[in-house]
Amino acid sequence: xxxxxxxxxxxxxxxxxxxxxxxxxxxxxxxxxxxxxxxxxxxxxxxxxxxxxxxxxxxxxxxxxxxxxxxxxxxxxxxxxxxxxxxxxxxxxxxxxxxxxxxxxxxxxxxxxxxxxxxxxxxxxxxxxxxxxxxxxxxxxxxxxxxxxxxxxxxxxxxxxxxxxxxxxxxxxxxxxxxxxxxxxxxxxxxxxxxxxxxxxxxxxxxxxxxxxxxxxxxxxxxxxxxxxxxxxxxxxxxxxxxxxxxxxxxxxxxxxxxxxxxxxxxxxxxxxxxxxxxxxxxxxxxxxxxxxxxxxxxxxxxxxxxxxxxxxxxxxxxxxxxxxxxxxxxxxxxxxxxxxxxxxxxxxxxxxxxxxxxxxxxxxxxxxxxxxxxxxxxxxxxxxxxxxxxxxxxxxxxxxxxxxxxxxxxxxxxxxxxxxxxxxxxxxxxxxxxxxxxxxxxxxxxxxxxxxxxxxxxxxxxxxxxxxxxxxxxxxxxxxxxxxxxxxxxxxxxxxxxxxxxxxxxxxxxxxxxxxxxxxxxxxxxxx
Ligand code: BES
Ligand code: MN
Ligand code: ZN
Numbered sequence: 001x002x003x004x005x006x007x008x009x010x011x012x013x014x015x016x017x018x019x020x021x022x023x024x025x026x027x028x029x030x031x032x033x034x035x036x037x038x039x040x041x042x043x044x045x046x047x048x049x050x051x052x053x054x055x056x057x058x059x060x061x062x063x064x065x066x067x068x069x070x071x072x073x074x075x076x077x078x079x080x081x082x083x084x085x086x087x088x089x090x091x092x093x094x095x096x097x098x099x100x101x102x103x104x105x106x107x108x109x110x111x112x113x114x115x116x117x118x119x120x121x122x123x124x125x126x127x128x129x130x131x132x133x134x135x136x137x138x139x140x141x142x143x144x145x146x147x148x149x150x151x152x153x154x155x156x157x158x159x160x161x162x163x164x165x166x167x168x169x170x171x172x173x174x175x176x177x178x179x180x181x182x183x184x185x186x187x188x189x190x191x192x193x194x195x196x197x198x199x200x201x202x203x204x205x206x207x208x209x210x211x212x213x214x215x216x217x218x219x220x221x222x223x224x225x226x227x228x229x230x231x232x233x234x235x236x237x238x239x240x241x242x243x244x245x246x247x248x249x250x251x252x253x254x255x256x257x258x259x260x261x262x263x264x265x266x267x268x269x270x271x272x273x274x275x276x277x278x279x280x281x282x283x284x285x286x287x288x289x290x291x292x293x294x295x296x297x298x299x300x301x302x303x304x305x306x307x308x309x310x311x312x313x314x315x316x317x318x319x320x321x322x323x324x325x326x327x328x329x330x331x332x333x334x335x336x337x338x339x340x341x342x343x344x345x346x347x348x349x350x351x352x353x354x355x356x357x358x359x360x361x362x363x364x365x366x367x368x369x370x371x372x373x374x375x376x377x378x379x380x381x382x383x384x385x386x387x388x389x390x391x392x393x394x395x396x397x398x399x400x401x402x403x404x405x406x407x408x409x410x411x412x413x414x415x416x417x418x419x420x421x422x423x424x425x426x427x428x429x430x431x432x433x434x435x436x437x438x439x440x441x442x443x444x445x446x447x448x449x450x451x452x453x454x455x456x457x458x459x460x461x462x463x464x465x466x467x468x469x470x471x472x473x474x475x476x477x478x479x480x481x482x483x484x485x486x487x488x489x490x491x492x493x494x495x496x497x498x499x500x501x502x503x504x505x506x507x508x509x510x511x512x513x514x515x516x517x518x519x520x521x522x523x524x525x526x527x528x529x
Contacts, residue, residue, distance in 0.1 A: 002151065004196055005108060006161040007144045009137050009185045011178035015169045016118040017041055017075055023068075023115045024077035024167075025103040027096075027122035028054075029088040030061035038121045045075050050082065061085060063095070064503040066102055077116065081106065085122060093127055093135045094438030096120065100139025100164075101504040107162060108144050114163040115140075120177065121168075129173055130180035131436075133166055137184025138515060139504075140164040141192050147199040147508045186333045187518050191511040194319075194326035198496075198509035202298035202315045206251035207346035210295060210318065214256045214325055214344070223262055224332040229255040239345075239389075241364040241381040244372070246347035248302055248355030255386065256295075256321075258328045258342035262286075262335055287397060287524070288339045290390035290485075291328070291517060294379045294402035295321025295346035302349045302375030303357050316509060317379075319496040320401040321346055323513030330518045336525030343390055345382040349375070361459045365389060366481055369459040377463045379404045380477045387481040397426060398482055399520075401490040401513050407470025408444075409494035416440035417495050417512065420475035421488035430488055433520035439512055441490065450476035490516075 016024055016038060026039055035043055035050065043050035049069050053059050059067040063086030068079050083099045085091060099119045107115045117140070120132040127135075144162045148154070166181055168174045197205065197213065205213075211228040218226040231252040234243050239255065246253030296317035300306060306314070321344040328342040356362070360372045362381065366388035370381065379402050390398045408418040419434075419441035421427045427443060434441040450472045453465035461480060465473030475489050495512045498505060 001149050003160070004149065004192065005144055005146055005159055007104070007141050007188070007192070008161055008163045009140060009181060009188070010165050011133065011174055011181045012165045012167050013169070013171050013174040014167050016116065016167050017045060019076045019116055019167060021077045021114055021116040022112045023079045023081055023103070023107060024075070025081040025083050025099070025115060025117050025119055027083050027085045027099050027119045028059070028061040029085045029091070029122065031087050036122055038118060042075060042080060046071060046080065047074065050080070053082070059084070063098070064102065066106060079112070083119060091123065091126065093131055093436055096123065096127070096132050097135040097139035097142070097438050098504050100136040101143030104140045104143030104162065104164060105504055108146060108159055111159055113159055113161070116165050116167045118167050120166070129176035133177035133180025134184035134187070136166050137181045138188045138191070141188025142505050145192050145195055146506050147196060149196070149200070183334060186330050187515055190326040190330035190518070191514040193329060194322050194511040194514050195509040197322045197325070198316055198319050198511065202348065205297050205318065207246065207254040207295070207297055207348060208251065210297065210321070210344070210346050211254040211256050214258060217325070217329055218258065221332050223260060223335065224328060225259045227257050237365065238363070239365045239385040240362045241370065241385040242345045242347055244356040244360065244362045245296070245349055245378040245381050248350040248352040249348035251297070251348045253345070253347035255389070256325070256344040256346060258325065260328055260331045260338070260340040260342070262337050286337060286339045288341070288395045289521070290341045290343055290393065290395035290398045291324045292343045292383060292386045292390055292398060292400040293321035293324030294318070294383055294400070294404065295344050296378060296382070297346060297348045299349045299376070299378065300351060302378060303351045303355050304375040305351055306376060313497060316496050317403050318346070319403050319509065319512065320492060323401050323511070323517065326511070326514045327517040327521070330514065331521065334518070334522060336522055338521060338525050340521065341390065341393060341395060343386045345386040347378070347382055349378045368461060368480065371456040371459040371462040373462050374464045377474070380463060380474055383478055384481045387478060391481070391483040391485055395485055398485045398487045399430070399490070399517070400478065401492055401517070403493045403496050404491045405471045405474045405493055407474070408491035411444070411471055412442055412494065414494045416442045418442060418444040418471050418491035419488065420444050420446040420491070422479065422482070423486035423488070426486045426488050429523065430516070430520055433516055433523060437515035437519040439516035441516070444475065445472055446475035446479050446489070451479065454480070
C-alpha cells in the first residue's frame with residue numbers, strides 16, 4: 001500500500017524576490033488596480049511580464065484561477081504563480097486558505113516538488129499574520145492531498161513529498177506567521193488523516209478496525225486516552241440502539257471513547273486523607289465538552305435497503321466519527337485548557353437474517369424506547385445512545401456531527417452543513433468558527449413541531465417523521481437525548497464528499513469538521529467559556 005503524499009511545511013525568513021524555489025506563489029485581487037509592493041518588484045525584475053499577462057487579459061485575478069510565468073533566472077524562483085483572490089471586499093481568511101490550496105493542488109498536479117508561499121502579502125494588514133500563516137498551512141495540506149493508497153498501476157508517477165514554505169523578508173513578520181503555521185500544520189495533518197481514514201473502504205475499515213486505529217493513535221500519548229466497548233460490553237451497558245444497527249453485520253459494533261485532558265492521563269492526583277480520589281482543582285473547573293460523531297462504516301440502508309446507484313458513497317457515512325477522532329488528535333498536539341470527550345459509536349448497517357427490522361421496538365441506553373420504521377434512519381439510532389452516554393458523563397456542552405440525512409443535502413446543497421441546537425451562544429460560537437475555518441454552516445430548526453412528529457403510538461419515539469423537513473425531524477429526534485446539556489448538531493450530509501476534483505483539492509472525502517471543531521475548541525479555550 002502506498003503512503004499518501006507527505007506535505008512538509010515550514011516558515012522561512014527570506015526575500016521572496018530572491019529565494020531559489022521551484023515555484024513562488026503570490027496573490028492578486030480581481031478588482032485592485034495596480035500592483036502591490038511585492039508584485040511590483042517581481043514584475044520589474046521580470047521585465048514587466050506580470051503586467052503583460054494582466055493587460056492581455058490572460059489573468060484576471062478571479063478566485064480559483066492561477067497563471068504561471070517562467071522566470072528565466074530573472075528572479076530566484078523558477079516559476080512565479082499568480083493566484084486569483086477574487087474581489088478584495090469579499091476576502092476572508094478562507095480566501096488565503098483556498099489560495100494556498102490552489103497552489104499546492106497545482107504543484108501536485110504538475111509534479112512540482114517545492115513551493116514557496118507569499119500569499120499573505122496581498123492582504124496587507126487585513127488579517128493578523130498568525131491567522132494567515134495558519135490558513136496557508138491548512139490550505140497547503142488540503143490542496144496537496146490525494147487518495148491513492150491502492151493504486152498500484154498509474155501512467156504518471158506522482159510526488160512522494162511536497163515541500164511548502166511560507167516566506168517573508170521581515171524577521172518579526174516571519175515569527176508571527178510561524179506561530180500560525182505551527183498550528184496550521186497540526187490541523188492540516190489531522191484533516192488529511194481524517195480524509196485518508198474516511199476514504200478507506202468498508203472492507204478495510206470496520207468498526208473494530210476503527211477502534212484499533214483509535215487505540216493505536218493514542219498509544220503513546222500522555223494527554224489522550226482511548227477506551228473501547230465491544231458488542232458484549234455494549235449489551236451489558238444496554239446500548240440497544242447501537243447494537244440494533246450493528247446486528248445485521250458480521251463486523252460487530254463498537255463504542256470508541258477518547259478522553260483529552262491537558263494534564264495527561266498519567267497525572268495522578270494526590271489522594272485526600274479521607275480516602276477516595278479527587279480531580280485536581282484547576283482541572284475539575286474546566287468545561288467538559290463532548291464531541292459525538294456518527295461512524296457508520298457502511299450504510300446500505302439495512303432491510304430498508306438503498307437504491308444501488310451511488311451506494312458506494314455510503315462508505316463515507318463514518319465521516320462524523322472520524323472528524324471527532326481527528327479533532328482529538330489535533331487537540332492532543334495543540335493542548336488547549338479544556339476537558340474533551342470524543343464519543344464515536346460505530347456500526348455497519350447491512351441487511352441479513354440477523355438485522356434489525358422495520359417495526360422493531362428498541363430500548364436505547366437512555367431507557368427511551370424507539371419504534372424502528374425505517375432501518376435506513378440508523379444514524380439517530382446509534383447517536384441517541386452516544387448522546388445519552390455523554391449526558392451520563394456529565395458533559396456541559398455536547399456537539400454531534402453526522403452524515404445524518406439526505407434531506408439536509410436537499411435543503412442546503414453541498415456547500416454548507418446544517419447547524420441545529422438548543423443554545424444560542426453555542427450556535428453563535430460555532431457560526432464564528434465556521435467563518436474562520438471555511439467549513440460553513442447554516443442555522444436550521446429542531447423545535448417542538450418537529451419533535452411532535454417523532455412520537456410513536458406504541459413506543460416513546462419512532463425513528464422517522466413525515467415526508468417533509470427530514471433534516472429537522474432527525475435533529476429533533478436527537479434533541480430528546482441531550483437532557484439539560486447545551487447541544488449542537490451538525491448535519492454534514494453533502495459536505496462530506498467532493499464528487500469531483502475542484503481547483504482546491506482532489507475528489508473524495510473532504511475531512512469536513514476537523515477545522516470547524518478544532519477552531520471552535522481553540523476559541524473556547526482562549527476565552528475561558
Ligand atoms: N447516511 C444517510 C444520509 C446521507 C444520505 C448521507 C446521502 C450522505 C448522503 C442516512 O443514514 C440516511 O439514510 N438517512 C435517511 C433518513 C430517512 C430514512 C429518514 C435519508 O436521508 O433518506
Ligand atoms: Mn441510512
Ligand atoms: Zn447513514
